[in-house]
Amino acid sequence: MNINGAAVWDMDDRMDAFVTACKQNGLRLTHQRLEIYRELMAAKDHPSAEMVYTRVRMRIPTISLDTVYRTLGSLEECNIIGRVGASTSSARFESNPLPHDHFICDGCGEIRDVFASELNREALARAVPEEYVVRSSHVELRGFCPACGQGGGRD
Amino acid sequence: MNINGAAVWDMDDRMDAFVTACKQNGLRLTHQRLEIYRELMAAKDHPSAEMVYTRVRMRIPTISLDTVYRTLGSLEECNIIGRVGASTSSARFESNPLPHDHFICDGCGEIRDVFASELNREALARAVPEEYVVRSSHVELRGFCPACGQGGGRD
DNA sequence: CTCCATGCAAACTTTTTGCAGCACC
DNA sequence: GGTGCTGCAAAAAGTTTGCATGGAG
Secondary structure, eight states, rough: OOGGGOOOOOEEEEEEHHHHHHTTTTTTOOHHHHHHHHHHHSSOOOHHHHHHHHHHTTOTTTTTTTHHHHHHHHHHHSEEESEESSOSSSOOEOOOOOOOEEEEEEETTOEEEEEOOHHHHHHTTSSSTTSSSEEEEEEEEEEEOTTHHHHOOOO | OOGGGGGGOOOHHHHHHHHHHHHHOOOOOOOHHHHHHHHHHHHHSSSSSHHHHHHHHOTTTTTTTTHHHHHHHHHHHHTSEEEESSOOOBBEESSSSSSSSEEETTTTOOOOEEOHHHHHHHHHTTOOOOSSSSEEEEEEEEEEETTTHHHOOOO
């Protein structure tokens, strides 16, 4: 049982789970790492590395931005934290300006247009509280294309 | 009627529509702009600015990368072309590593966790051909949060 | 002819990396 | 005490911007 086990925890329990998860992944429990995670856990706004840096610096004034980047990277790699959206290095363009969705192959990186929006629109609207106005939706599917197959891509 | 009018066109028709769309948006029909669009239209791989640059340079060896960036930016702004995923300047992190979805407010930029995945999984799988293996899905909803309201954000 | 778009270069932002010293295990 | 982590600095990658020239309308 790891950190992915439950939906809502109190902070202390989640810190305990974090410690366990770090140990399981061979990550040392440094002061910086603990504070970075604590700050991310307390944040409700999906902060950027820079935002985490600014906040953690209030507790550890000597921390450096590259440590924040490195730590967030390690934790993401171990699936202890997540990242909003895909981690695309550069912007990708397409001539089709109509709203549609994408399938991205984890093997070869191929991006394929798909049209899932219509299928989901009703369900999607129900996913947020009524007070929210949903204007558009974009679905990003990930998996393997026929060429890469189930085990084709290394991962 | 603009470029958004039909689903499948042949290249010449789409170029015609592109010319019309440019005129409607007050964009001049420069050699570079035409070739950039032609290349993006011919591409099936959702290329990056750099990729477009490399390809267009085969026809226009003197074109510069910043022109490609500027052109793609203009065309996107006029909704003549699209961009894969959100145009996020920096990576955003979250302590929740479980698969879930996001609602992003176009007014204030707030990112809110939502859980639409379960609702859509079956429909999503049907959105791609059978030979494709879907391993994960991420839905990005956009609209307005209660604070920003329908007309709260400018857009 | 006027003004937008281009090309060049340089700046800027975000993220990554090399290296020496320090801290965790 | 060994190894990974940190901090510093510098570099890399992606993108944007100022300015003078050139081409579209």
